[in-house]
Amino acid sequence: MKKLKVSLFMSIIIAVAALLIIIGVAGFIHDRQRYEVALKLDEIQILYESRSDNNLLWQLLNELTGARGYAGQRALFYAAMLSFDNGDYNAAISYFEQLRNRHRRSYLAATATLNQAYLSEQLGQTAEALALFELATANRTLFSAWPEAALNAARLNEAVNMMAAISYYRMLVSELEEGNSWKTLAENRLIVLEP
Numbered sequence: 355m356k357k358l359k360v361s362l363f364m365s366i367i368i369a370v371a372a373l374l375i376i377i378g379v380a381g382f383i384h385d386r387q388r389y390e391v392a393l394k395l396d397e398i399q400i401l402y403e404s405r406s407d408n409n410l411l412w413q414l415l416n417e418l419t420g421a422r423g424y425a426g427q428r429a430l431f432y433a434a435m436l437s438f439d440n441g442d443y444n445a446a447i448s449y450f451e452q453l454r455n456r457h458r459r460s461y462l463a464a465t466a467t468l469n470q471a472y473l474s475e476q477l478g479q480t481a482e483a484l485a486l487f488e489l490a491t492a493n494r495t496l497f498s499a500w501p502e503a504a505l506n507a508a509r510l511n512e513a514v515n516m517m518a519a520i521s522y523y524r525m526l527v528s529e530l531e532e533g534n535s536w537k538t539l540a541e542n543r544l545i546v547l548e549p
Contacts, residue, residue: 394418395428402432411436419452427453427462434466438473447473464490464497471506484510491522501526501536508543520547 394414401411415436418429434449450470454463471486487510490503497503508522526540 395425398429398432402436408436419449427457427460430456431462431466434469438469443473443477446470447477459496461496464493465499467493468497468499468503471503475510480510480513484514501530501534505536505539508540512547516547520544523547 394417398411398414398418401407401414411432415429415433418425419433420426421429430449430453434446434453437443437445437449447470450466450473453460453466454470457463467486467490471483471490474480474486475483484507487503487507490497491500491507494500504522504526508519508526511519511522523540523544526536527544530537530540
């Protein structure tokens with residue numbers, strides 16, 4: 355009986371040691387993968403800023419656009435910006451939309467919403483642009499540039515829904531501090547629109 359207890363105890367110790375080794379190796383692999391992704395993101399930034407090798411840049415972006423977390427967000431954002439810079443506005447919109455949908459709570463998702471709204475407006479997709487400006491305005495807790503989005507929502511609403519436009523301008527006036535340029539623009543617009 356004593357040998358059985360010792361044997362059982364040794365088996366437990368070996369199993370725990372094996373588990374600790376597996377956890378350590380998995381942690382090392384995970385850390386190594388995170389390091390490699392960070393290096394790729396650094397290389398993407400350098401290539402984007404220098405425009406030295408677009409083929410390599412797209413290769414790296416394609417490797418990371420499907421990634422989760424920060425790496426995927428940054429890769430989608432760079433892919434959108436590179437598409438925009440290359441004049442492929444529909445692709446830029448697609449990348450911004452993927453970023454918004456996959457990483458909803460990211461600060462980059464809010465920025466992507468605003469950028470996508472501007473692109474949609476430039477492409478004549480006014481209804482889509484208005485919806486995106488309104489969405490960016492609704493995400494005030496995640497997006498520090500919400501006043502810019504609200505002013506644009508008000509501006510576009512002037513053509514389709516004057517009451518909504520006035521409501522956005524009033525929101526800017528009531529929620530922003532004195533001296534804020536977005537508040538001043540909204541106040542000036544209300545002077546023109548309200549008798």
